[in-house]
Amino acid sequence: MRESIEKLGAVTLFFGRVLAALPQAALSRPGLVVAQIYNAGTVSLILIMICGFFVGMVLGLQGYDSLSRFSAEDSLGTLSALSLFKELGPVVTALLFAGRAGTSMTSEIGLMRATDQLSAMEMMAVDPVKRVVVPRFLGGVIAMPLLVAIFNAIGITGTYAIGVSVMGVDSGVFWSQLLSTVDLSDVAEGIFKSVVFGVAASLLAVFEGYTCTPTAEGVGAATTRTVVETAVSILVLDYLITAALI
């Protein structure tokens, strides 16, 4: 318990340091941030697309099965869109992001720590938080909502493929129901969540890398912690945000 509180304190302090360094680091070297958006985004892209499609198809099958019990198959599009926008899109994307991009951020920074590259930067009067941590953090935060958008779009396509092409829901009804029921506020909730999850997942990934024990074992342990801690925090944050918004 004491350990968790100390950890929370350390992460918060580190967050403060990252935020303080952020404006200057981002404005003086925007190229570094763009490179990291590309890194965090592209490594996760194929994974996000495949998983999004399968999640969408499962929603198609399960949704159709449930909805047809009270003859509401026409709402399949609505069900899928609401599930994806409000919950599955941000949550599943963030979990996948932690496993793919988060771990690579942690091990990359951790390895730089273990091989003295971070100390070498400090000795060259270059702040590693500005040069290494901020671009990766910001890259992750910006990439996350974009990945969520792609996940959602492909997920709805997956539901459409199953619901309309296999189960025989009418295509026009599918879309019109979806468009008339889903509000802008539902989309906004999803975007808000994806930004919060992006901050949490990226922050934990860079924190674990930056503070890891500088050995091969330490980098490995830090990478594992990134996945576990991100998963738990995403689910807890998800509950808190949902409870606050409903």
Place this chain on the structure above:
Amino acid sequence: MPDATTDYIVEIEGLGFSRGDRPVLDDLSLGIRRGEVTAIMGPSGTGKTTLLRLITGQLEPERGDIRVDGRHVNRLSRRELYEMRQDIGMLFQQGALLTDYDVFENVAFPLREHTNLPERLIRQVVLTKLHAVGLRGAARMMPSELSGGMARRVALARAIVMDPKLLIYDEPFAGLDPISLGVVLRLIRNMNDALNITSIVVSHDVLQTAAVADRSFILADGKVVASGSPEQLRTHDSGFVQQFMHGHADGPVPFHYPAPDYAEHLLSRRES
């Protein structure tokens, strides 16, 4: 009040530092003269690297005072500390090259971060420094393709690219083959004399260090136990210094870690 014109570039007084309960440095005082190659020697685990990290402000001392070029290191803000470090070049044990960049970009890194020099000028400076360490031809190699000795030479080129006043080497000889070792030794001496800088070499390789250093300090138990030229140290009357300089297996530092009586230990039934 000392100023930047004193004979000493680094002055340390009454320095104390511990890790947990274990004291690493205890009431350590020494001065490093401008223009010389100074060696800091001592058995492994006597806080040599810790001392370097304290001098460069990577660690904060518990007691005592460290002045580098007249600046009190532990009283500097982060910005002032970074300003000070622009005058210091440091060579890490394994080189610590940035693995994402090739040799050229590694050497260019400090220039790109701290100056707005045009690309043409950066290229000239980098090639000059690489030529000085004999690796102009390796400019486009990646750090993973370099041998240990080459990596250290690239790190040396990077350390001198900002024309520092003070150059610090952390175990520059560890794990090098004889030829690379000779190259590094020659470079340390040449850099010091040609660039008119001050060098600190931390090492436990007595022979190599004696060949290059003008003055040496021997550390043990967190204190300076002896200092002087390599010649003076070889004939030093302390038993410990004799053992260290000549590499005797037994002496004031015993071969055997403290243990119960040998015969009793073998005959006893339990590991106590």
